[in-house]
Amino acid sequence: MAARIATERITDHPDASEIALQSVLEALVDPVRRGIVRQLAASDTDVRCGTFDISVTRTTGTHHFKVLRQAGIIRQYYEGTAKMNTLRRADLERALPGLLDAILAAEVEPTLTPA
Amino acid sequence: MAARIATERITDHPDASEIALQSVLEALVDPVRRGIVRQLAASDTDVRCGTFDISVTRTTGTHHFKVLRQAGIIRQYYEGTAKMNTLRRADLERALPGLLDAILAAEVEPTLTPA
DNA sequence: GTCAACTTTTGATGGGCGTCGTACTATGGC
DNA sequence: GCCATAGTACGACGCCCATCAAAAGTTGAC
Numbered sequence: 001m002a003a004r005i006a007t008e009r010i011t012d013h014p015d016a017s018e019i020a021l022q023s024v025l026e027a028l029v030d031p032v033r034r035g036i037v038r039q040l041a042a043s044d045t046d047v048r049c050g051t052f053d054i055s056v057t058r059t060t061g062t063h064h065f066k067v068l069r070q071a072g073i074i075r076q077y078y079e080g081t082a083k084m085n086t087l088r089r090a091d092l093e094r095a096l097p098g099l100l101d102a103i104l105a106a107e108v109e110p111t112l113t114p115a
Numbered sequence: 116m117a118a119r120i121a122t123e124r125i126t127d128h129p130d131a132s133e134i135a136l137q138s139v140l141e142a143l144v145d146p147v148r149r150g151i152v153r154q155l156a157a158s159d160t161d162v163r164c165g166t167f168d169i170s171v172t173r174t175t176g177t178h179h180f181k182v183l184r185q186a187g188i189i190r191q192y193y194e195g196t197a198k199m200n201t202l203r204r205a206d207l208e209r210a211l212p213g214l215l216d217a218i219l220a221a222e223v224e225p226t227l228t229p230a
Numbered sequence: 231g232t233c234a235a236c237t238t239t240t241g242a243t244g245g246g247c248g249t250c251g252t253a254c255t256a257t258g259g260c
Numbered sequence: 261g262c263c264a265t266a267g268t269a270c271g272a273c274g275c276c277c278a279t280c281a282a283a284a285g286t287t288g289a290c
Contacts, residue, residue, distance in 0.1 A: 059251075
């Protein structure tokens with residue numbers, strides 16, 4: 001078929017108006033998930049799940065992506081066998097102004113501190 | 116003795132420079148603790164532990180105050196038998212600019228939504 | 231010194247979350 | 261059709277955290 005970008009297959013995305021502080025905090029309290037968000041924020045294109053630099057199993061990775069998606073922090077869509085990820089910056093800024101920027105600005109994670 | 120404000124008896128306070136994103140997020144992810152911080156932010160004077168409107172036992176309350184203190188979010192000192200609490204706004208702003216404001220601005224907690 | 235008010239400490243309990251291994255599904259290329 | 265690649269679903273395990281009840285410590289008033 002012609003459809004190569006199947007956005008419709010993932011139904012988990014909350015509307016921008018449904019993004020809640022509690023869920024976002026729960027999502028971003030985990031360092032692995034913050035790492036994902038940071039890498040996403042640093043990239044100027046959408047990123048495939050498999051290319052992230054995370055220190056956990058693929059299985060666990062899937063779990064973290066799901067949490068981020070259900071909190072409304074990332075948007076996911078399929079492109080062939082690959083699952084792509086985008087940061088929902090604008091939606092987050094509307095729902096929780098300043099929060100994402102404050103967290104991204106705060107500290108380059110200690111584990112990544114350059115020498 | 117003459118000392119009625121014994122700040123020295125509590126040694127847990129991290130220095131402003133030691134306030135870390137991870138600890139602050141871990142502290143503020145709990146709704147009860149965010150409630151404490153909100154009440155503190157809304158008050159123009161220091162507040163005694165006992166006068167907070169929290170929905171848990173005093174024992175649990177003590178625990179939450181301790182977490183907030185060790186994260187560097189509040190400062191505590193004794194005044195007689197009462198334990199007073201202050202929000203460390205300036206220190207937090209220096210360590211994690213914009214974070215506290217973003218969280219306080221975000222939503223009046225659903226549980227507190229006025230009718 | 232004794233009593234009452236305020237908060238803490240200790241120990242126990244329960245639930246939730248991060249983690250993983252294995253088995254499964256889906257897509258694309260041959 | 262078959263195989264390889266990308267990611268998911270399921271189930272299990274361990275640990276950490278919020279919660280509490282009961283007992284103990286501190287301080288101020290009398």
